Amino acid sequence: MKLKTILFFLFISGSLFKVNAQDAQIKFSQRTNDDRSVNFSYDKNDPGSYTIIIKFSELTNCSGPMEREFTLKGTAGSFMNLRPENKLLNIGFNYRSNYIRGKLNPKYDADFVYLLPYKTGTKVNAKESNYVMTQYFGKTAPADWKSYRFYTKDEDTVTAVRKGMVVELKDGYDPERPGEVQFTSKVNEITIEHPDGTLARYTGFKKGSFAVKLGQTVFPGTALGLNSQTNGNDNFNISFILMYLNSKDFENARNENHKSMYGFITPHFYSAGIDNAILVKGQDYTAGDTPDIIRKELNKRELKQFNK
Structure with a gap:
């Protein structure tokens, strides 16, 4: 199975955005289970919320959208599971991930x-x-x-x-x-x-x-x-x-x-x-x-x- 992951981290420093592909704040891992499903997990440097966008350029033997959005909280956990359409074959995938600190469009009280x-x-x-x-x-x-x-x-x-x-x-x-x-x-x-x-x-x-x-x-x-x-x-x-x-x-x-x-x-x-x-x-x-x-x-x- 071919897998290529490119990580981008955008953050605000004062009011400057930077893109950093070297010092990754989140590390991703995948595990193929006995039933050929694939679990995606993460480890983070801090417990804050991050919004992550997964974009698949290739996804075979699995149905679902090619772009998926998640909110990651805590320092570690699982966030996605792929299941094979044909249980006799593995899932093939190729993706990249983009992430940034914060929960996307949170509901807040402007008069707080x-x-x-x-x-x-x-x-x-x-x-x-x-x-x-x-x-x-x-x-x-x-x-x-x-x-x-x-x-x-x-x-x-x-x-x-x-x-x-x-x-x-x-x-x-x-x-x-x-x-x-x-x-x-x-x-x-x-x-x-x-x-x-x-x-x-x-x-x-x-x-x-x-x-x-x-x-x-x-x-x-x-x-x-x-x-x-x-x-x-x-x-x-x-x-x-x-x-x-x-x-x-x-x-x-x-x-x-x-x-x-x-x-x-x-x-x-x-x-x-x-x-x-x-x-x-x-x-x-x-x-x-x-x-x-x-x-x-x-x-x-x-x-x-x-x-x-």
């Missing part, structure tokens, strides 16, 4: 209220960040682009804005010194997948300050790490993007002028004295929380621990 990404009582200044592909590469920004940068006067603890699972950690970089670089992807960041399938990316942590581990469940207000001074800025800050996967157009993503495969959400935040606010750029806010916001996504076991 998030905490500010700092502990209660912290005074922050909120600014909006430009789309880096426009600023440095002349690309058109997505119509729904939204990214915030939250500044504090002193070094402070960055916290989770809602419940979720840590699905990516990127650490080990020192902040760039003034004038050294205008744009870099060498930043310390955490990506958290929320229960509704949306993704929060926190960027700009102090090197070595992470307080969470890959696969850890975090809750509103859970300490993630320390913010930092970036590119010589006097104030300490963190960048925050809320996004979701809204495209599976991998072919277009390889083009130089491709559109983002992610949609971006303008979040509603709770601030001390303001129950539900879309932030105004340049305005000061004070981080806070309420029992209702913290409890609203907790399960019974988590609620029991919270109420102790």
Whole structure:
């Protein structure tokens, strides 16, 4: 049986997409069973959700679509089984797989209220960040682009804005010194997948300050790490993007002028004295929380621990 698999991994770093066929984040394997059916399994580097598209260029002795879509969760599992039409013959197949972080088009509440990404009582200044592909590469920004940068006067603890699972950690970089670089992807960041399938990316942590581990469940207000001074800025800050996967157009993503495969959400935040606010750029806010916001996504076991 001839088998040729080509893996492509597309991911967002800040707002840059990259295609990587060398450092595969998912490894696939196939097993032919005694009844000549074929099981497809995977092993992943992290427990987050990935959308995978399987495209068969050849599929013999088996019926079904030539293109199939799956959502892979957890670090390992099975995701597809092929059964032979003629049980006396093996199945022949040739395919390629494309995958990207996130659940495709998850259902989310656009009016969901998030905490500010700092502990209660912290005074922050909120600014909006430009789309880096426009600023440095002349690309058109997505119509729904939204990214915030939250500044504090002193070094402070960055916290989770809602419940979720840590699905990516990127650490080990020192902040760039003034004038050294205008744009870099060498930043310390955490990506958290929320229960509704949306993704929060926190960027700009102090090197070595992470307080969470890959696969850890975090809750509103859970300490993630320390913010930092970036590119010589006097104030300490963190960048925050809320996004979701809204495209599976991998072919277009390889083009130089491709559109983002992610949609971006303008979040509603709770601030001390303001129950539900879309932030105004340049305005000061004070981080806070309420029992209702913290409890609203907790399960019974988590609620029991919270109420102790």
